Amino acid sequence: MLNFGKMRYDNVRVKEFTERGDYVNIYDIAKLSGVSIATVSRVVNGSPRVSEKTKQKVLAVIQESEYTPNVFARGLGLDSMKTIGILCPDISDLYMSEAVSYLEKSLQNYGYDCILGCSGNGQQEKERHARSLLSKRIDTLILVGSTYAGTGKDPAETDYIRAAAEKVPVFLINSYVEGENIYCAYGDEWRGAYDVTQALLRRGKKRILFLSDSHTYSARQKLAGYEQALSDAGYPIRGELKFYVKDEIHYVKEMLLAHRTLEFDSVLACNDSLAVGALKYAGARGIRVPEELSVVGYNNSRMAVCCEPELTSVDNRLERLCNDAVDRMLLVLKGETAVDQVRKIPCEIVKRCSTDF
Amino acid sequence: MLNFGKMRYDNVRVKEFTERGDYVNIYDIAKLSGVSIATVSRVVNGSPRVSEKTKQKVLAVIQESEYTPNVFARGLGLDSMKTIGILCPDISDLYMSEAVSYLEKSLQNYGYDCILGCSGNGQQEKERHARSLLSKRIDTLILVGSTYAGTGKDPAETDYIRAAAEKVPVFLINSYVEGENIYCAYGDEWRGAYDVTQALLRRGKKRILFLSDSHTYSARQKLAGYEQALSDAGYPIRGELKFYVKDEIHYVKEMLLAHRTLEFDSVLACNDSLAVGALKYAGARGIRVPEELSVVGYNNSRMAVCCEPELTSVDNRLERLCNDAVDRMLLVLKGETAVDQVRKIPCEIVKRCSTDF
DNA sequence: GTGAAAGCGCTAACAA
DNA sequence: TTGTTAGCGCTTTCAC
Numbered sequence: 136m137l138n139f140g141k142m143r144y145d146n147v148r149v150k151e152f153t154e155r156g157d158y159v160n161i162y163d164i165a166k167l168s169g170v171s172i173a174t175v176s177r178v179v180n181g182s183p184r185v186s187e188k189t190k191q192k193v194l195a196v197i198q199e200s201e202y203t204p205n206v207f208a209r210g211l212g213l214d215s216m217k218t219i220g221i222l223c224p225d226i227s228d229l230y231m232s233e234a235v236s237y238l239e240k241s242l243q244n245y246g247y248d249c250i251l252g253c254s255g256n257g258q259q260e261k262e263r264h265a266r267s268l269l270s271k272r273i274d275t276l277i278l279v280g281s282t283y284a285g286t287g288k289d290p291a292e293t294d295y296i297r298a299a300a301e302k303v304p305v306f307l308i309n310s311y312v313e314g315e316n317i318y319c320a321y322g323d324e325w326r327g328a329y330d331v332t333q334a335l336l337r338r339g340k341k342r343i344l345f346l347s348d349s350h351t352y353s354a355r356q357k358l359a360g361y362e363q364a365l366s367d368a369g370y371p372i373r374g375e376l377k378f379y380v381k382d383e384i385h386y387v388k389e390m391l392l393a394h395r396t397l398e399f400d401s402v403l404a405c406n407d408s409l410a411v412g413a414l415k416y417a418g419a420r421g422i423r424v425p426e427e428l429s430v431v432g433y434n435n436s437r438m439a440v441c442c443e444p445e446l447t448s449v450d451n452r453l454e455r456l457c458n459d460a461v462d463r464m465l466l467v468l469k470g471e472t473a474v475d476q477v478r479k480i481p482c483e484i485v486k487r488c489s490t491d492f
Numbered sequence: 493m494l495n496f497g498k499m500r501y502d503n504v505r506v507k508e509f510t511e512r513g514d515y516v517n518i519y520d521i522a523k524l525s526g527v528s529i530a531t532v533s534r535v536v537n538g539s540p541r542v543s544e545k546t547k548q549k550v551l552a553v554i555q556e557s558e559y560t561p562n563v564f565a566r567g568l569g570l571d572s573m574k575t576i577g578i579l580c581p582d583i584s585d586l587y588m589s590e591a592v593s594y595l596e597k598s599l600q601n602y603g604y605d606c607i608l609g610c611s612g613n614g615q616q617e618k619e620r621h622a623r624s625l626l627s628k629r630i631d632t633l634i635l636v637g638s639t640y641a642g643t644g645k646d647p648a649e650t651d652y653i654r655a656a657a658e659k660v661p662v663f664l665i666n667s668y669v670e671g672e673n674i675y676c677a678y679g680d681e682w683r684g685a686y687d688v689t690q691a692l693l694r695r696g697k698k699r700i701l702f703l704s705d706s707h708t709y710s711a712r713q714k715l716a717g718y719e720q721a722l723s724d725a726g727y728p729i730r731g732e733l734k735f736y737v738k739d740e741i742h743y744v745k746e747m748l749l750a751h752r753t754l755e756f757d758s759v760l761a762c763n764d765s766l767a768v769g770a771l772k773y774a775g776a777r778g779i780r781v782p783e784e785l786s787v788v789g790y791n792n793s794r795m796a797v798c799c800e801p802e803l804t805s806v807d808n809r810l811e812r813l814c815n816d817a818v819d820r821m822l823l824v825l826k827g828e829t830a831v832d833q834v835r836k837i838p839c840e841i842v843k844r845c846s847t848d849f
Numbered sequence: 850g851t852g853a854a855a856g857c858g859c860t861a862a863c864a865a
Numbered sequence: 866t867t868g869t870t871a872g873c874g875c876t877t878t879c880a881c
Contacts, residue, residue: 158629158659160874171852176876186850203627207567208874211857214515216564216628218607225593229794232589236582239610248628250575251608253596270560271573271605272515302515384797411798418800440741441768443775443800517858528868533860543866565858568873 159202168196179204210272219464220268222252222261223279229436230406230453234279234308237457245465247274256282256349262295275303275464281310281321284352304467306460309451310352311477318467320459320478322451324353324433327482328360328403331431331449334484334492335401336368340429344399346409348382354405357433361403380409387412392419401429407438410446425488435485445487452480516559525553536561567629576821577625579609579618580636586793587763587810591636591665594814602822604631613639613706619652632660632821638667638678641709661824663817666808667709668834675824677816677835679808681710681790684839685717685760688788688806691841691849692758693725697786701756703766705739711762714790718760737766744769749776758786764795767803782845792842802844809837 161179165172170189177185178193185193196202210216219242223231239249250271254264261283268276276299284307285292293312299305300316307319335343345361347354362372375397380390387409391397404410410432417424424430424444432439435450459478466474486492518536522529527546534542535550542550553559567573576599580588596606607628611621618640625633633656641664642649650669656662657673664676692700702718704711719729732754737747744766748754761767767789774781781787781801789796792807816835823831843849 162874172875173852173854173877174850177851180876184850189850203623205568205874206628207564207571207573208857209876210564211562211568211859211874212876214564214857218628221608226583226596227586227590227593229584229586229589232586233584235608236584236610239583239608243609248624249608251578251592251596251606252600253593266560267605271563271575384794408794408798414800437741437765437795438798441765441795441798443771519858529859530861530868530870531866534867537860541866546866562858565873566860568858568875569860571873 158205159200160205161202164193164196164200164202167200168193214272215274216248216272217246218248218250218271218273220250220252220271220273220276221279222254222264222268222276222283224254224256224282226251226253229408229438230434231279233436234453234457237454238277238279238308238461241458241461245461258292265295265299269299269302273303274468275306277306277308277460277464278310279308281351281353282349283307284310284312286350287352287355304464306464308456308460309453318460318463318474318476320456320463320480321353322453322456322480322482324356324449324451324482325360325363327433327449327451327484328357329364330360330482330484331403332361332364333368335403335429335431336364336370338429338492340401341370342373342376342399342401344397344402344413345377346387346402346404346413347377347379348405348409349379357403357405380412382406382408384408384412384415388415388419391416400427402431404430404432406434407432407436407446407448410448411438411442414442414444414446425491429488429491431491435483439485439487447484447486447488447491450483450485452483455480515562516557517562518559521550521553521557521559524557525550571629572631573605573629574603575605575607575628575630577607577609577628577630577633578636579611579621579625579633579640581611581613581639583608583610586765586795587791588636590793591810591814594811595634595636595665595818598815598818602818615649622652622656626656626659630660631825632663634663634665634817634821635667636665638708638710639706640664641667641669643707644709644712661821663821665813665817666810675817675820675831675833675835677813677820677837678710679810679813679837679839681713681806681808681839682717682720684790684806684808684841685714686721687717687839687841688760689718689721690725692760692786692788693721693727695786695849697758698727699730699733699756699758701754701759701770702734703744703759703761703770704734704736705762705766706736714760714762737769739763739765741765741769741772745772745776748773757784759788761787761789763791764789764793764803764805767805768795768799771799771801771803782848786845786848788848792840796842796844804841804843804845804848807840807842809840812837 161172161175164175175193178190206216226232252264252268254261296305296312297314300314305317309321311319311321365372380387402413410430413430417428422428432446432448435448439446439448463474518529518532521532532550535547563573583589609621609625611618653662653669654671657671662674666678668676668678722729737744759770767787770787774785779785789803789805792805796803796805820831
């Protein structure tokens with residue numbers, strides 16, 4: 136229907152008519168309501184410099200013709216599309232998907248759309264995805280997951296993040312990277328692990344297995360907290376009790392079964408599904424949880440509630456972290472300068488296995 | 493650095509210099525490499541009509557200056573940004589996030605980016621999100637989840653999907669809506685439910701609880717399969733055995749506990765977390781699973797593996813559905829006309845509780 | 850309060 | 866093979 140073409144070119148445009156519905160444009164609206172495109176633009180953008188009468192007239196036409204401004208054209212002029220890039224290693228992961236869910240909800244609320252990328256954990260892929268998102272002229276880049284802090288071995292690993300931060304503000308959820316225009320929000324995992332370890336020791340546990348699937352920033356914090364608690368209590372740090380496995384329930388179980396000589400009376404796992412793996416191991420060997428073996432998970436995900444017995448888990452307040460990031464993002468985009476670059480939120484230990492502590 | 497401005501306006505442009513890195517544009521590249529923007533464009537788009545020498549020269553400049561074409565400008569001209577809109581009710585849901593994960597991976601592979609929206613189940617919100625995605629000039633709209641087929645009460649519920657299909661091809665994952673330019677891929681849930689019910693009956697189960705949290709298309713298919721299997725075996729369909737609850741493990745457990753008069757010897761749940769709820773109920777009452785109570789879940793998610801005992805679950809081949817959708821999408825976008833509008837994939841029953849069947 | 854027109858960066862048709 | 870330029874739809878001065 137419509138699409139008269141730009142008035143200045145006097146209907147030169149002859150779009151072939153496909154089965155596709157054509158998008159109405161600002162020239163159509165202008166013509167239909169007998170004003171100039173400038174006026175239509177003013178109405179659309181809520182400028183006060185339009186008479187009430189004209190405004191209503193134009194609004195009526197817009198309503199009727201279901202006009203939506205072309206985001207490309209708008210973006211071209213403003214160099215922004217009110218779009219946020221979100222990158223995570225894997226959206227099928229419970230923790231990531233939950234984070235993205237919070238972010239999307241909040242951002243949507245403020246009129247921002249989300250472009251999603253899943254990068255995995257490889258350096259190359261992370262860089263490629265970040266570049267790709269940036270090329271979409273996102274307003275902000277949000278990185279979800281502590282994998283983006285790098286392995287800690289080579290500072291150059293995170294160079295691409297600092298490079299991105301030269302274009303747009305970058306927000307890290309549950310991760311930490313230093314740099315200008317980079318903003319972080321993360322749980323105090325160190326403290327969480329410290330507290331859990333301390334509590335286990337107090338209950339007389341002597342051999343606490345530290346179960347992890349990676350060496351991310353977050354995992355390193357947990358390990359450090361665990362080790363510090365041991366040291367502070369005068370216990371030795373045993374290398375064999377730091378157990379690294381693939382994050383897959385049955386794999387964890389099998390690996391633990393395969394190391395029968397490894398003795399431990401409690402488990403601090405870096406996430407809930409690792410903890411469930413330990414649970415399955417205990418089940419297979421007939422070890423009672425929590426009477427004979429204490430198992431504590433991390434992230435307080437649905438996994439911790441799904442298993443039997445249900446797991447005590449450290450909650451790092453993901454929702455809080457996400458909302459915190461969005462709040463600060465809005466401030467930064469508004470041009471506010473005094474915005475905290477780092478937000479460290481205390482973890483909360485959610486107790487489920489009554490005799491754990 | 494750069495940004496000489498358009499040559500035709502002879503450096504009129506004076507962008508104020510902020511701390512933000514400016515994006516290099518095609519004019520910059522043209523000037524730096526001593527060719528016209530047309531040539532740069534050709535190089536960028538891999539046109540064969542460029543001499544190898546020029547190409548290398550331009551490529552070098554592009555490399556060095558980290559030029560990426562402005563997607564807005566490109567989109568304006570082509571009216572496409574190689575972007576796919578994905579809408580799901582809730583990305584924190586295991587099933588949805590898994591679907592999005594498959595989709596993103598596959599689409600990324602073909603050079604498409606994803607804009608993600610989470611609409612919830614409300615009619616208004618679904619329509620609003622669909623409109624919002626459409627206004628971003630997506631190339632295709634993908635709807636994940638059977639909620640998008642509507643409740644089946646009023647065909648007008650899905651009008652917005654047909655409206656969207658006038659603009660771009662619409663793909664439904666695990667759902668079905670009829671219409672031009674609408675493509676569906678779903679598991680044969682009817683058959684899955686039928687087979688499970690039949691198997692349970694054969695094992696002597698007499699009162700099979702149908703546990704559901706909604707009346708989506710998918711849930712209706714499952715119910716129909718369940719009822720048909722009962723009928724075919726000469727069993728009555730009992731209203732009290734169709735049990736509708738909120739999808740939350742402990743809520744399910746509590747609701748079942750609250751209905752102590754309700755007797756059943758097996759459960760067919762519409763998803764795994766409902767099934768886990770039934771498991772928790774059994775645990776609370778000291779009912780042994782699967783000896784005294786058979787529990788079968790749906791979706792074959794990690795939930796089914798996490799619980800104790802692990803659950804037999806109907807797998808509706810989500811990955812297959814997603815890849816199938818993407819494959820057909822590519823064909824449709826290529827202008828292919830003979831593309832199946834409907835793909836029904838057989839489900840697979842993944843047995844875990846050995847004595848279930 | 851309103852309109853004319855420049856400019857955003859790119860693609861593609863046309864010229865050379 | 867290369868360059869010139871119209872056109873994509875919108876925002877935003879700058880006149881009136």
